[in-house]
Amino acid sequence: MAGSSTDPTQQLNDYIRTMHDQGILDDNFDQLLALRREQNPRFITELISMFTNDAEAYIAEITNALSLTEVDFSTIISKLHQLKGSTSGIGGHRMYQACCELRVAADDGDKDRCDELFLRVKEEFNTLKQCFDSISEMRRNIISNGTRRRRRRPL
Numbered sequence: 001m002a003g004s005s006t007d008p009t010q011q012l013n014d015y016i017r018t019m020h021d022q023g024i025l026d027d028n029f030d031q032l033l034a035l036r037r038e039q040n041p042r043f044i045t046e047l048i049s050m051f052t053n054d055a056e057a058y059i060a061e062i063t064n065a066l067s068l069t070e071v072d073f074s075t076i077i078s079k080l081h082q083l084k085g086s087t088s089g090i091g092g093h094r095m096y097q098a099c100c101e102l103r104v105a106a107d108d109g110d111k112d113r114c115d116e117l118f119l120r121v122k123e124e125f126n127t128l129k130q131c132f133d134s135i136s137e138m139r140r141n142i143i144s145n146g147t148r149r150r151r152r153r154p155l
Contacts, residue, residue, distance in 0.1 A: 029091025095124035
């Protein structure tokens with residue numbers, strides 16, 4: 001069966017296509033893949049790591065702002081703006097949509113709705129992070145296999 005190739009690159013491409021089909025990723029992620037250069041094959045893995053670290057920090061700050069007795073909507077909006085931009089830039093479609101919905105609730109000053117939508121943002125982040133963890137692992141395997149193949153070639 002030609003479609004069930006065990007080629008690691010094809011498996012990665014199929015996985016990314018599935019993530020697109022589920023709405024987890026969008027075309028911005030494909031544009032980042034196109035920027036990958038032979039000189040830096042770990043570009044995507046490094047970018048994912050930076051996104052994840054930044055997103056976790058923004059989520060922690062939003063969590064703190066939402067937990068205050070007097071909810072700090074200006075901090076929520078500010079950190080959410082940064083999170084939304086990072087998410088859009090890396091191609092996290094569903095998470096971006098969840099951030100947009102949370103932004104409306106924060107603009108309205110609706111704490112209950114913010115609490116509800118923030119749970120969705122965190123769920124979408126966890127889904128996106130799992131997706132990126134899988135992509136990073138597949139990329140590491142591809143890079144590792146390529147390095148081993150080059151070492152085996154006779155001079």
